[in-house]
Amino acid sequence: MTTVLSAAPHAVATAVDLLVRGQVVALPTETVYGLAADATDAEAVARIFEAKNRPSFDPLIVHVRSWEQLQGVADVTEPLVHDLADKYWPGPLTFVLPKRDSIPDLVTSGSSQVAVRMPAHPVFREVLQAFGKPLAAPSANRFGRISPTEAGHVLESLGGKIPLILDGGPCAMGIESTIVRISDGTIYVLRDGPVSREELLRFGYPVSGASDSAAPGQLASHYAPRKSLSLVNSAADIPPEWHQESGFLAFKSPSQTDFGAIEVLSPTGDIVEAAARLFGCLHRLDAAPVARLWAERVPSDGLGRAIMDRLTRASVR
Numbered sequence: 001m002t003t004v005l006s007a008a009p010h011a012v013a014t015a016v017d018l019l020v021r022g023q024v025v026a027l028p029t030e031t032v033y034g035l036a037a038d039a040t041d042a043e044a045v046a047r048i049f050e051a052k053n054r055p056s057f058d059p060l061i062v063h064v065r066s067w068e069q070l071q072g073v074a075d076v077t078e079p080l081v082h083d084l085a086d087k088y089w090p091g092p093l094t095f096v097l098p099k100r101d102s103i104p105d106l107v108t109s110g111s112s113q114v115a116v117r118m119p120a121h122p123v124f125r126e127v128l129q130a131f132g133k134p135l136a137a138p139s140a141n142r143f144g145r146i147s148p149t150e151a152g153h154v155l156e157s158l159g160g161k162i163p164l165i166l167d168g169g170p171c172a173m174g175i176e177s178t179i180v181r182i183s184d185g186t187i188y189v190l191r192d193g194p195v196s197r198e199e200l201l202r203f204g205y206p207v208s209g210a211s212d213s214a215a216p217g218q219l220a221s222h223y224a225p226r227k228s229l230s231l232v233n234s235a236a237d238i239p240p241e242w243h244q245e246s247g248f249l250a251f252k253s254p255s256q257t258d259f260g261a262i263e264v265l266s267p268t269g270d271i272v273e274a275a276a277r278l279f280g281c282l283h284r285l286d287a288a289p290v291a292r293l294w295a296e297r298v299p300s301d302g303l304g305r306a307i308m309d310r311l312t313r314a315s316v317r
């Protein structure tokens with residue numbers, strides 16, 4: 001049985017109680033909902049993999065409350081990490097850093113490097129504060145499926161498999177954190193996210209896409225709706241005879257609206273709004289009575305690059 005509690009103080013205490021007992025709990029973050037467990041307890045972490053049906057070659061992000069807690073998790077000697085964290089923490093930027101022994105190998109899939117971020121969501125922070133230890137947390141969805149940006153999405157995907165979901169409302173950003181690794185004076189972007197490459201470039205170091213060393217869990221097919229999804233430049237590219245049986249994910253207010261189902265990411269074409277709504281729109285289209293889905297491409301600079309990354313993976317079968 002999965003209980004959903006709105007995130008009041010007693011709910012935080014219930015969550016911490018479960019975490020202390022080595023259980024998993026779904027918690028809101030500013031990016032997407034996470035499925036959290038004690039990052040220092042291999043057995044608790046194994047429960048995450050089990051609930052998500054996640055392959056163990058896909059490592060987890062460790063979430064910390066403070067700089068002090070970070071130092072117990074990873075070795076932070078690179079000055080650029082300090083500069084970037086000063087600007088973006090707490091927030092949606094994850095660093096891949098040399099791991100300390102406190103973190104079991106299962107968290108990193110055997111790698112000597114651990115991914116770490118300091119989340120900004122007040123509910124997640126309260127739980128970290130009360131629990132006192134770092135939390136490993138992947139997105140709280142079945143492996144390979146659409147990421148959850150509302151408590152209801154988590155319930156739909158993991159209901160019956162996890163004991164508790166703390167409902168903190170819809171996630172403000174709606175797209176997973178940017179993951180970076182810094183080496184040889186270069187910022188390698190392993191996953192595009194809310195902190196864009198353009199923003200990272202302002203720190204004066206080269207920023208590279210690192211397709212050869214992309215994050216290990218970044219499979220070509222990911223974030224998949226159950227229905228097949230194709231990318232188009234605009235609604236005009238979809239054969240009219242298919243409109244009725246199709247769900248269309250429009251970037252801006254579309255010129256054609258005769259689809260079986262339609263979702264608009266942002267009527268005004270605001271890319272921040274589009275990112276925040278992306279996974280919610282995909283969840284709704286997936287549930288709509290249509291046979292297949294189409295998504296309109298968005299401009300692929302800034303935050304649009306992260307949206308296009310998710311849409312492209314969602315379209316691969």
Ligand code: TXA
Pocket residue numbers: 029031032033034035058059060061092094096108111113114115119137138139140175176177178179190214215216217218
């Ligand atoms: O915004 C987020 O990052 C959300 C919230 C819950 O914090 N978390 C999230 O976790 O998106 P997840 O597990 O869905 O994606 C984390 C990805 C992994 O698939 C993997 O590609 C990468 O982070 N990753 C984790 N540890 C890594 C490591 N040691 N080295 C390289 N990549 C790593």
Ligand code: MG
Pocket residue numbers: 138139147
């Ligand atoms: Mg995920």
